[in-house]
Amino acid sequence: MxxxxxxxxxxxxxxxxxxxxxxxxxxxxxxxxxxxxxxxxxxxxxxxxxxxxxxxxxxxxxxxxxxxxxxxxxxxxxxxxxxxxxxxxxxxxxxxxxxxxxxxxxxxxxxxxxxxxxxxxxxxxxxxxxxxxxxxxxxxxxxxxxxxxxxxxxxxxxxxxxxxxxxxxxxxxxVMIDTLLKQQPNFRKPFFFDAYGLQPKSYFVLTLHRPSNVDSESHLQETLKEILANTHGLPIIFPIHPRTEKLVTSLELDASQLKIVTPLGYLEFNYLVQNAKAVITDSGGITEETTIMKVPCLTLRDSTERPETVSIGTNELVGTEPKSIQEPLSRLFAGNWKKGGVPELxxxxxxxxxxxxxxxxxxx
Structure with a gap:
């Protein structure tokens, strides 16, 4: 064949x-x-x-x-x-x-x-x-x-x-999980991890790329403001596409806790995710990986093509309204996030x- x-x-x-x-x-x-x-x-x-x-x-x-x-x-x-x-x-x-x-x-x-x-x-x-x-x-x-x-x-x-x-x-x-489980022993610390003073379970990982979240300057600014206001001052690591970076750096944000980094390789990125307190994302694939690694995940979308990460895993569909971020982050810091399980196969x-x-x- x-x-x-x-x-x-x-x-x-x-x-x-x-x-x-x-x-x-x-x-x-x-x-x-x-x-x-x-x-x-x-x-x-x-x-x-x-x-x-x-x-x-x-x-x-x-x-x-x-x-x-x-x-x-x-x-x-x-x-x-x-x-x-x-x-x-x-x-x-x-x-x-x-x-x-x-x-x-x-x-x-x-x-x-x-x-x-x-x-x-x-x-x-x-x-x-x-x-x-x-x-x-x-x-x-x-x-x-x-x-x-x-x-x-x-x-x-x-x-x-x-x-x-x-x-x-x-x-x-x-198959995404095949790769994750095989490569998990090979995850490696990003070069900036120690320079930023990051500690396990004491920082967030943020990824945003969907037009609904990043193409409107006002919407992106309000989203980031809500994230910054509700993450208790913990570092937020934001691997970012150059196009989005230009927009973020032009916003009026008091964002010393927001650490913008270039896109990372697979092994470095998943080291970050595995050790994060939580992930805030609009990606679909990342919600699968956080489910396997038992990391809380907040998805800034109104729908998901991976509902099992919500019904079984550690993911929660937050929506795209910036104010909707407050309540799930409050539950996270209160220690009330679901443990989640592993989907079949x-x-x-x-x-x-x-x-x-x-x-x-x-x-x-």
């Missing part, structure tokens, strides 16, 4: 790593797999891509399509044109896509039009919020996918509700299950 594995953006790299490692093991055992790794270049700076390949021991991509930058439409078009050329030069039996970024959708469309099968890892997750570009990517990808690998029973049920045949759905668990073996399904496809 000739497989093309697609990665395009930072969240993809943690998801493809364990799949690649299991494929390499099965190829060494004589299973009839070959794979080609395609990096679309959707994230194109070193901190957002190359560092992750090095840290997670992912082989160098066979090709980088160089499709970074531009609007959603421009990037989608560029990826589709470049990926079509790639598949014409290197035909595949199966294109494996992960997550919900622009590359996921664009490469799925091209694969189907070129008569390759599509496997979607993290299929079926839904926020039901059509203002999120990722939701469009998920819906389109799942509408043309052949093999669906799901992270939870919620995702499986979403697909069944949409009419997907049960035999096409494979509940395998969460988030055990570090999702990639093994995925590759076992692929082996069955070879045999059938």
């Amino acid at each position: 000739r497989i093309v594995i697609v990665a395009g953006a930072r969240p993809n790299f943690m998801k493809i790593a364990p799949i690649i490692h299991v494929l390499q093991d099965r190829i060494a055992a004589g299973i009839d797999f070959s794979f080609r790794l395609v990096h679309t270049g959707q994230h194109y700076d070193t901190l957002m891509s190359t560092t992750f390949f090095d840290e997670l021991h992912i082989p160098k991509p066979d090709v980088n399509l160089g499709c970074g930058g531009g609007t959603q439409a421009e990037q989608t078009a560029a990826i589709m044109v470049a990926f079509e050329r790639e598949l014409l030069a290197h035909p595949a039996d199966l294109v494996l896509v992960v997550g919900d970024v622009t590359s996921t959708m664009a490469c799925s469309i091209v694969a189907k039009k070129m008569h390759a099968k599509v496997a979607h890892v993290e299929a079926g997750i839904r926020s039901f919020d059509l203002t999120m570009p990722e939701e469009i990517n998920r819906m389109v990808t799942d509408s043309i996918t052949d093999y669906f690998f799901t992270t939870s029973s919620v995702a499986t049920n979403n697909l069944l509700h949409n009419g997907v045949a049960p035999q096409a759905i494979h509940f395998v668990g969460n 988030w055990d570090g073996n999702a990639a093994v299950r995925i590759v076992a399904v692929l082996e069955q496809l070879i045999a059938s």
